[in-house]
Amino acid sequence: MKTRVAIIGSGPAGLLLGHLLRAEGIDCVVLERQTRDYVESRIRAGVLETVTTDLLHRLGIDQRLNAEGMVEDGFNLASDDQVVRIDIKALTGRHVTVYGQTEVTRDLIEAAPARGLDIVFEAKDVEIHGIDGDAPFVTYTKDGESLRVDAQFIAGCDGFHGPSRKAIGDGAEFERAYPFGWLGILADVPPCHPELIYANTVDGFALASMRSPTRSRYYIQVPLTEDIRNWPEERLWDELDRRFAPLADRPVVRGPALEMSIAPLRSYVFETMRRGRLFLAGDAAHIVPPTGAKGLNLAASDVAYLADALIAQVKRDDEAALLGYQARALARIWKAERFSWTLTKLMHRFPDDGPFEHRMQVAELDYVAGSRAMQTAIAENYVGLPL
Structure with a gap:
């Protein structure tokens, strides 16, 4: 098989990139090691910045988004019994949309055949070759057969554990692991609040969020050593009721529960986002703690930059944008990492923190409550910085 761009990974990053390229008539193929059912069933985030929804509107893959997406004009930061509402709409003129990443993925997959986007599921043993030359290619196996895709460019959208980042080799790598995780539960129950609540309680962080008017997603902070078997559903519901009642x-x-799991938190950036004809996007290059709702949205901005650059190269033989892709993407990545790190520090109880650190958190939230400038800065980052 020959194509212009071989895309590895069928998460939102790879699928969005494929659709953006096909909208400009550029041939591409998406390789995914999992089954379609597995990809469409993964439970992920659900708060979309306008950058992400704008891409879906631009592609015209927005029918269900428009019908089912919940427009949110604000969110809440809480400490003990104090609740500070961040009025996104009043402060920025924009909003976020609650629409699950699972639904975004399904929409993009369902739209693929009509738009000529070829997705190869169950592509096993993917290996990347020749990225330092002019004729890169990808090999994989499917149904026991060895296959090959020759391409002009390769886009690695295959997450932290995929082969793309490994193919880059040594690179500039930055990481911060956090000493706790999030214990989450997803259930078909109405949310306890019309907007998200990020709470810093005496027992640690808690989040009340939703996927729809009838489906809720809750989290609480737990030690990294915690065993989910210690948390029967009733115990978790009791804890959530106690933390959110006030x-x-x-x-x-x-x-x-439709799903329960414990997710570790970390911040990670792999700054070497290009080697030769291979480009990284999304979780292959960076991970953010979920506190700031940036994971999917940051992948979408990477893809917007990369699609523009590939289109300019293929259609106009203009290599400038490709040469500048890494620097352009990293400028936004580090701002998103900063916001996610800051919000994580503000809203969680760290094991080594004492009364002084907690008083600093309370003072910070009290300052936010009385400062329009602080609220505006938070709102601008939460709704998404411009491309």
């Missing part, structure tokens, strides 16, 4: 508009409604 903060939310409504009681926490209980229901059977």
Whole structure:
């Protein structure tokens, strides 16, 4: 098989890139090692910046987004019994949209055949070759057969554990691991509050969020050593009810868990986002703690930059944007990392922190409550910095 761009990974980054290239008539193929059912069932984030929704509107893959997406004009930061509402709409003139990453992925996959985007699921043993020359190619196996894709460029959108970052080799790498994780539960119950609540409680961080008016996603902070078997559903619901009772508009409604898991938190940037004809985008190059809702959105901005650069190169033989892709993407990546790190520090109880550090958190939130300038800075970062 021959194509202009071989895209590795069918998460939102790879799928968005494929659709953006096909919209300009550029041939590409997406290789995915998992089955379609597995990809479409992965539970992920659900707060979309305008950068991300603008891309979906631009592609015209927005019918369900428009019908089911929940427009949110604000969110809340809480400490003990104090709740500070960040009015995104009033402060920035924009909003975020609650629409699950799972739904975005399904929409992009369903739209692929009509738009000529070829997705190869169950492409195993992917290996990347020849990226330092003019004729890179990818090999893989499917149904026991060895296959090859010759391309002009390769886009690595295959996450932290995929082969693309490894193919880059040594690079500038920065990481911060956090000493706790998030224990989450997803259930078909109405949310306890009309907007997200990020809470710094005496027992640690808690988040009340939603995927729809009838589906809620809750998290609490737990030690990295915690075993999920210690958390039967009723224990978690009791804990959520206790933490959000003084903060939310409504009681926490209980229901059977659709999914429960513990996710570790870390900040990670692999600054070497290009080697020869291979370009990284999304989680292959960076990971943010979920506190700032930046993971999917940061992948979308990477893809917007990379698509523009590849289109300029292929259609106009203009290599300038490709040469500048890494610097352009990293400028936005580090700002998103800064915001996610800052919000994580503000809203979590760190094991080594004492009364002084907690008083600093309370003072910071009290300052935010009385400062329009601080609220504006938070709102600008949460809704998404411009491309």
